Amino acid sequence: MTITTTAAVAFEGVGKAFGPVRAVAGLSVTLHPGETVALLGPNGAGKSTTLDLLLGLRNPDAGRVELFGTTPRAAIAAGKVGAMLQSGGLMEGVKVRELVRLACDLHPRPYPVDQVLAAAGIAEIGDRLVEKLSGGQQQRVRFALATAGDSDLIVLDEPTTGMDVSARQAFWAAMRAQAAQGRTVLFATHYLEEADEVADRVLVLHRGRLLADGTAAEIKARAGARRIAFDLDGPVPEEVLCDLPELRHFEVSGRTVRMQSGDADATVHALYAAGLYPRGLEVSGLGLEQAFIAITTAEDEDK
């Protein structure tokens, strides 16, 4: 017995090239209803193109993109999708409240304007002209436009760019509230800690291909490396460090040494065997950021 639910987002062998540049190549991925998914990738990885394809702003050269079993445009027209783009401008010469009311009026299942303003944290700037707002405030207006109605999928491209720390925290609280209502949330970000904290699934995109797909913990484990840090009393003998087994990468600043190792036990053992006395030795797992760098650079070296 199988239970089939329509995928929120389905990419099947999707490719898109701009002249000789392959922005997205053979991308196949399915997002299920209710997932909160982070899309990670270095600049030029194809994140924006992927979101453009997902939202029907561009057509793929190859493959198929479906949202809720239909075309992106049809899903958007049915009010199933709310989206904020980094490149999405705002109408000028109108007040925040007026613009949000427009988004509510356009949505087939709108929320009350005041509720949308409050949820986005912009109730008190409702009477300001849109073009007079700061970058972070404009981001929240975009978020309000994306959440003006009862949509099933919310797509956010670098949503917290231009926000300060407290605004960012408030934003993710609002975002979690959206996800808690059973919505599928897909966001692209370059703040890896956001992906680590918020997403229950992380997609790593690199050179237009899907490099990793799993929970943040899985991605970190997949990088397969651990972090070792210690201080040395005397001068740092770099030639000795170079010969340590399983070493992936190391850096020295003053007397502090930081390294990544494929087998931390073997590396540390060899450290002592070489006659060195590391002080304040720390061995820890990689953060998502280091894991991400490890995965993408490993891919580059394979090329």
Add this chain to the structure above:
Amino acid sequence: MKTLIKLEVLRSLRNKKYMFFSVIYPAGLYLLITAGGNDAIQGTGLDMAEYFMVSMAAFGALTAVLLTNSERIAKERDSGWVRQLRLTPLPGRGYVVAKIAAAATVTLPSIVLVLITGATVKGVRLDAWQWPAIGLATWVGSFVFAALGVAIGYLVTGDAVRPVAMVVYFTLAMLGGLWVPFTTFPDVLQTVADILPTHHYAALGQAIEAGGGPHAADIAVLAAWLIAFVALAAWLYRRDTRKA
């Protein structure tokens, strides 16, 4: 879509400089051009006050629909507002329809103001039916140029839109005989004017002024231009949508 049209009108009304130029400027220019006297204009059966009342009403409408639409669309394509709107359930053409509707709303007061100036300051006397008929013909005819404005907005980027729109605008206004009676042109320019839509546009109102209905030939030329501009705008719109 009604909300979008309302917002477009609202932001125009808020922009005082824009309202000044669009609504008051044609009437001001009318007074300036006709200040020199009120000679009859050969071949038209109209005097200067009558001839230029319609010319300037047409010119005002042309300004509002051509310059406003082209500039706003080009700038909003650059800023990404057009992309943002495409992520809403608004149908693709809704944006263009709202732009044209909003410009047409602003056009009407500018036309009416020129006609009022003609009646009160310049002493133009017409039958009661002729006033609304001229206003209506001038207003409806302006949609030809609204389509052209949309096409220019989708043709060029925000940086280039003003010079391009200005060249088109002055060519249409001057060679089309809105500022200088077209009958005083040398032969070559008369031929050019005869091809351009502007002269036929003003001729709609001037025919009504002379006591008849708009000439079928003028309507035919305008309709042909309207079809050409709409086709061009639609093609450029689709090109832009594919690129987004």
